[in-house]
Amino acid sequence: MTSSLLSIASSGAQAAEIALDITGQNIANASTDGYVRRSANMDEVASSNSWSTANDVSLSGVVVSGIVRNADSFLQSEARRTGSDTAQATSTVSGLTDVETAVEDSGVFTAIGTFTNSLKSLAENPADGSLRASVIQGGSTMASAFQIAAQSLSATQTGLQGEVSDGVAQVNTLTTQLSTINTQLSATAGATGAADSVVTTSDRASLMDQRDSLLDQISQYADIATTVQPDGVVNVNIGGVSGPPLVSGSTTNTLSTTTRTDGTQALAVGNAAVTLGGGSIAGNQTALTKLTQISTNLDRLAGSIAQAVNANQANGADLTGATGTALFSGTTAATLAMTTSSGSAIATAAAGSAADSTDPTNLSALSAALATLDPSTTMNTILTDISGSVQSATTTQATLQTLSSAASSSLASQAGVDLNTEAINLVKFQQAFQASSKVMQTASTIFTSILNLTA
Amino acid sequence: MTITTSTSTSSFYATAAGQLSSLQAQVNAVDNSISSGSQYATASANPEAAAQMRMLQLQDATATVDTATADRATANLQLADSAMSQMVNDINQAKTLTTQAATGTLSDAQRASIGTQLSQIQSDMVSLANTKDVNGNALFGGGVSGSAYTTDSSGNAVYGGAATSQTLAIGGGQSVQTSLTGPEIFSMTDANGNSTNVMDAIGAIATALKAGGTSAQTAAQNGLTTLSNGLDAVTTAQTVIGARESWITLNTQNLTAQSTARATAESQIGGTDVSTAAIKLQQLTTALQASQSCFVRLSSLSLFNDIGN
Numbered sequence: 001m002t003s004s005l006l007s008i009a010s011s012g013a014q015a016a017e018i019a020l021d022i023t024g025q026n027i028a029n030a031s032t033d034g035y036v037r038r039s040a041n042m043d044e045v046a047s048s049n050s051w052s053t054a055n056d057v058s059l060s061g062v063v064v065s066g067i068v069r070n071a072d073s074f075l076q077s078e079a080r081r082t083g084s085d086t087a088q089a090t091s092t093v094s095g096l097t098d099v100e101t102a103v104e105d106s107g108v109f110t111a112i113g114t115f116t117n118s119l120k121s122l123a124e125n126p127a128d129g130s131l132r133a134s135v136i137q138g139g140s141t142m143a144s145a146f147q148i149a150a151q152s153l154s155a156t157q158t159g160l161q162g163e164v165s166d167g168v169a170q171v172n173t174l175t176t177q178l179s180t181i182n183t184q185l186s187a188t189a190g191a192t193g194a195a196d197s198v199v200t201t202s203d204r205a206s207l208m209d210q211r212d213s214l215l216d217q218i219s220q221y222a223d224i225a226t227t228v229q230p231d232g233v234v235n236v237n238i239g240g241v242s243g244p245p246l247v248s249g250s251t252t253n254t255l256s257t258t259t260r261t262d263g264t265q266a267l268a269v270g271n272a273a274v275t276l277g278g279g280s281i282a283g284n285q286t287a288l289t290k291l292t293q294i295s296t297n298l299d300r301l302a303g304s305i306a307q308a309v310n311a312n313q314a315n316g317a318d319l320t321g322a323t324g325t326a327l328f329s330g331t332t333a334a335t336l337a338m339t340t341s342s343g344s345a346i347a348t349a350a351a352g353s354a355a356d357s358t359d360p361t362n363l364s365a366l367s368a369a370l371a372t373l374d375p376s377t378t379m380n381t382i383l384t385d386i387s388g389s390v391q392s393a394t395t396t397q398a399t400l401q402t403l404s405s406a407a408s409s410s411l412a413s414q415a416g417v418d419l420n421t422e423a424i425n426l427v428k429f430q431q432a433f434q435a436s437s438k439v440m441q442t443a444s445t446i447f448t449s450i451l452n453l454t455a
Numbered sequence: 456m457t458i459t460t461s462t463s464t465s466s467f468y469a470t471a472a473g474q475l476s477s478l479q480a481q482v483n484a485v486d487n488s489i490s491s492g493s494q495y496a497t498a499s500a501n502p503e504a505a506a507q508m509r510m511l512q513l514q515d516a517t518a519t520v521d522t523a524t525a526d527r528a529t530a531n532l533q534l535a536d537s538a539m540s541q542m543v544n545d546i547n548q549a550k551t552l553t554t555q556a557a558t559g560t561l562s563d564a565q566r567a568s569i570g571t572q573l574s575q576i577q578s579d580m581v582s583l584a585n586t587k588d589v590n591g592n593a594l595f596g597g598g599v600s601g602s603a604y605t606t607d608s609s610g611n612a613v614y615g616g617a618a619t620s621q622t623l624a625i626g627g628g629q630s631v632q633t634s635l636t637g638p639e640i641f642s643m644t645d646a647n648g649n650s651t652n653v654m655d656a657i658g659a660i661a662t663a664l665k666a667g668g669t670s671a672q673t674a675a676q677n678g679l680t681t682l683s684n685g686l687d688a689v690t691t692a693q694t695v696i697g698a699r700e701s702w703i704t705l706n707t708q709n710l711t712a713q714s715t716a717r718a719t720a721e722s723q724i725g726g727t728d729v730s731t732a733a734i735k736l737q738q739l740t741t742a743l744q745a746s747q748s749c750f751v752r753l754s755s756l757s758l759f760n761d762i763g764n
Binding site: 030031037096097100104109110113114116117120121123124125127128356358359360367376377380381383384386387388389390391394405408409412413414415416417418419420423424426427 | 617
């Protein structure tokens with residue numbers, strides 16, 4: 001009886017000590033990323049012996065049967081999903097903003113306006129050398145602006161392609177780590193039987209923290225669908241439930257990326273093409289697609305201006321009386337350049353006019369052709385297109401950010417460490433330990449008095 | 456074992472950090488819009504407004520060119536106007552001289568002397584007809600380089616300019632001819648109903664007066680009719696020039712009104728409403744301060760401060 005009391009007290013003291021350890025661990029990891037609050041799972045030990053009778057009192061104290069990892073898998077997957085969407089939106093906004101800056105800061109719009117206005121000024125006196133020089137200056141400024149825009153876009157494209165490649169490399173590294181964790185989870189599954197049940201061992205709890213943290217990290221790059229096996233091993237499909245498997249158990253499949261001819265990036269696992277619905281790589285892909293479109297439009301605009309000016313040049317006579325030659329070379333934004341720096345090359349007069357003619361016939365035709373082409377409005381449309389895309393992406397991002405914050409905040413509330421609760425636990429388990437010590441002391445006193453009795 | 460729900464410490468700090476930085480970002484945005492004077496820092500903040508602003512600014516740039524062109528057109532028209540006033544004076548003087556020559560009391564020598572003066576007026580008229588425009592080209596020759604009129608061997612003025620005057624676009628889709636061509640000013644019919652021009656008509660009278668005899672007086676009498684026709688031609692042309700000048704003035708007023716309207720639109724679309732922005736700034740600053748002191752109070756609440764010791 002008294003020895004039983006002593007062992008009950010000692011089991012209580014041990015349990016309280018373990019609970020204090022866990023509380024300490026929680027406090028220590030209060031701000032560790034991916035740490036899920038633990039608590040001790042205590043079970044009463046009251047098993048009767050096989051030879052005991054039905055009415056026997058058989059109390060054997062308490063045992064810590066395992067660690068409870070307070071993770072709600074629904075909240076976790078919700079936080080992961082919304083986080084993935086937010087990562088996509090954020091990288092879309094950042095990529096599109098780069099595209100916007102590249103096109104906007106190149107000053108193409110202003111340069112087009114300056115060029116067409118310099119042609120209008122030339123009409124005041126078509127033979128004037130300084131007015132002709134300002135047209136040439138306007139033309140070469142416009143060509144440089146197009147080139148700057150094309151170069152900035154190209155640099156942005158390279159940057160975005162690099163981000164996709166980096167993202168893919170990161171995903172592959174993370175999946176390799178995940179497969180290692182899977183192997184360990186699978187190996188330790190026997191320790192508790194039903195592995196991902198609430199009660200587990202401290203080692204496995206730590207592995208699961210790592211597993212969930214890796215899943216969170218992968219989902220920042222790409223949207224994934226996860227299936228947790230009973231032994232805690234997680235299988236991952238990339239690009240949603242119907243996407244190709246990325247991790248199954250301890251085997252991984254490598255995600256690869258290739259650059260298409262238009263500069264956008266394609267993703268595949270083996271031979272299976274991957275279409276992402278979330279994650280920063282998906283955002284980069286969206287930005288690349290938009291960049292390709294903007295770049296094509298810009299090329300088309302540059303080509304059309306060059307074509308209109310050059311076609312008109314051929315219909316007129318320049319200042320020397322010769323038939324006008326092409327003023328622009330190149331048909332894309334990157335290659336647009338002026339073929340001459342001489343103002344006299346501008347064919348302002350009607351074909352067949354004498355040298356130094358002040359006849360503005362062909363100049364009027366050029367102004368009319370440019371007015372019909374209306375490059376400023378086209379450029380304005382291009383700029384509005386990209387800034388509109390940035391705006392709508394930003395709005396989407398703000399919405400997704402709110403959803404994601406709400407999801408991660410409810411996950412953190414549920415799975416995170418609250419120092420006040422831990423403070424209470426600290427006091428509670430300290431008192432439990434002290435109480436168990438008191439029980440031991442009582443058992444000892446009783447035992448001593450029995451010894452004294454027999455002596 | 457039930458899973459308990461509580462507010463986690465890390466989420467408290469994360470939420471507080473998010474809220475404070477969001478408020479700070481808003482304060483910065485308002486501050487930026489006040490100091491820069493433009494409501495939007497980037498085009499993507501409001502793509503429609505940015506597109507409108509770009510087109511308005513392009514129109515501003517175009518209006519500057521239009522105004523310069525209109526000024527140049529006005530300058531040419533004023534040159535034409537003053538040259539034509541001089542022509543009218545010349546023709547009037549020719550009329551006075553011819554009136555003297557038409558009286559019967561004058562001798563042949565006196566008529567010949569008047570004829571010489573008329574010849575000088577003729578050459579003055581030719582040089583006036585060759586007035587240069589602001590670009591240094593022929594004002595009454597459709598803007599060709601060189602002279603509008605040359606004198607042939609028989610002393611007649613021959614037009615060598617372009618068929619039409621230079622046309623300049625002066626904005627608002629309007630264009631104006633900056634002068635008149637020589638034939639538009641000087642073409643006329645003499646007393647006998649023959650087509651001629653003012654310079655040749657004066658020359659013909661001068662030649663007849665110098666020739667002397669009885670026909671000289673008749674020529675002077677007919678010459679008065681001829682010169683009246685010539686005066687009509689030049690003054691009619693001058694009226695056209697005057698009308699164009701006032702047309703440009705009207706158009707320029709229009710452009711100025713449009714430019715003012717654009718400036719108003721620009722400030723409405725893209726400018727910062729300072730009073731609204733200042734109030735918003737005050738509101739945000741108050742909210743930020745309140746949030747900060749809330750955070751300090753809440754974060755100092757910890758059971759660890761009160762337990763034990």
